[in-house]
Amino acid sequence: MIIDCHGHYTTSPPQHEAWRMQQIAALRDGAAPPPRPVIGDDEIRESIESGQLRIQRERGTDVTIFSPRAAGMGHHLATAAANAVWSAECNDLVHRVCQLYPRNFVGVCQLPQAPGVGPENCIAELRRCVAELGFIGCNLNPDPSGGHWSGLPLTDRSWYPLYEAMVELDVPAMIHVSSSCNPNFHATGAHYINGDTSAFMQLLSGDLFADFPTLKFVIPHGGGAVPYHWGRYRGLAQDMRRPLLSEYLLNNVFFDTCVYHQPGADLLAKVIPAKNILFASETIGAVQGIDPETGHYYDDTRRYIDAIEWLSDAERQLIFEGNARAVYGRLSTQLERQRSDKGVTR
Numbered sequence: 001m002i003i004d005c006h007g008h009y010t011t012s013p014p015q016h017e018a019w020r021m022q023q024i025a026a027l028r029d030g031a032a033p034p035p036r037p038v039i040g041d042d043e044i045r046e047s048i049e050s051g052q053l054r055i056q057r058e059r060g061t062d063v064t065i066f067s068p069r070a071a072g073m074g075h076h077l078a079t080a081a082a083n084a085v086w087s088a089e090c091n092d093l094v095h096r097v098c099q100l101y102p103r104n105f106v107g108v109c110q111l112p113q114a115p116g117v118g119p120e121n122c123i124a125e126l127r128r129c130v131a132e133l134g135f136i137g138c139n140l141n142p143d144p145s146g147g148h149w150s151g152l153p154l155t156d157r158s159w160y161p162l163y164e165a166m167v168e169l170d171v172p173a174m175i176h177v178s179s180s181c182n183p184n185f186h187a188t189g190a191h192y193i194n195g196d197t198s199a200f201m202q203l204l205s206g207d208l209f210a211d212f213p214t215l216k217f218v219i220p221h222g223g224g225a226v227p228y229h230w231g232r233y234r235g236l237a238q239d240m241r242r243p244l245l246s247e248y249l250l251n252n253v254f255f256d257t258c259v260y261h262q263p264g265a266d267l268l269a270k271v272i273p274a275k276n277i278l279f280a281s282e283t284i285g286a287v288q289g290i291d292p293e294t295g296h297y298y299d300d301t302r303r304y305i306d307a308i309e310w311l312s313d314a315e316r317q318l319i320f321e322g323n324a325r326a327v328y329g330r331l332s333t334q335l336e337r338q339r340s341d342k343g344v345t346r
């Protein structure tokens with residue numbers, strides 16, 4: 001089985017995100033929030049069958065761990081209360097995708113973070129999504145200010161209540177920023193990669209996993225700049241008198257394969273142990289074109305993993321399937337539940 005651990009519902013029916021814009025405008029104008037949008041099953045089917053499901057079939061992957069559009073989270077655009085309504089709306093929509101296509105999609109939730117608000121405000125929505133919607137993880141924004149980095153690092157104790165809930169529920173987080181409010185940082189070209197790299201360095205600087213030995217984070221987009229600069233991070237850890245990164249972080253931190261060219265995928269697999277790499281494509285996402293050098297889509301990441309000849313069969317199986325099942329502790333049971341005739345049930 002090939003499990004893609006990183007997909008967002010970027011093709012949701014237009015009234016979904018239009019509602020968010022109306023909600024933000026109403027908040028700004030002190031008006032009542034707009035009525036929730038009506039979205040039919042047929043509209044969801046059309047958006048998925050012409051989009052993510054078509055790509056799964058064309059590329060021969062089986063399951064996508066699916067979450068709301070990351071740039072759409074916009075934690076910095078509204079209040080925590082408004083973000084809670086928006087998150088629930090987004091998560092419910094992803095749940096409907098998983099109900100309509102229970103063999104192909106398993107849900108991961110958006111959290112109602114907001115700048116200056118402690119992450120414990122996210123616990124209720126996380127619990128609802130796991131217990132009631134069958135979700136298996138969450139996307140955690142390390143910078144809900146959208147580019148100002150005005151909050152505290154991920155190792156700060158203010159994050160601990162959320163981590164305690166994650167550990168109790170056995171769900172990992174993909175560390176994922178949202179859109180950028182700062183034109184110096186292009187969202188997917190700079191802010192995302194900055195977020196991935198900064199989060200890793202925060203984890204290296206603190207000692208979070210001494211307190212949470214079973215907490216797991218997936219750092220997407222190939223780990224940002226981290227694998228390319230692995231010597232720098234190993235050296236920094238050494239200077240800071242930390243243990244070896246293999247012992248210090250690699251029981252808890254994992255990287256996905258959203259690196260959109262062969263040399264990048266080769267480097268990732270060479271530098272980072274296979275047990276720490278999860279297959280992902282982030283389709284339909286940041287880069288949607290065809291690479292003129294290869295004639296294939298940049299984000300057709302399965303090709304790159306298939307082409308690494310020196311990976312053993314066991315290593316390839318870990319990257320494509322085994323690691324996702326290990327990191328997302330609820331995945332196997334949820335998948336079995338969804339793939340049985342019962343569908344997604346409480």
Ligand SMILES: [Zn+2]
Nearest residue numbers: 008070176282
């Ligand atoms: Zn993403």
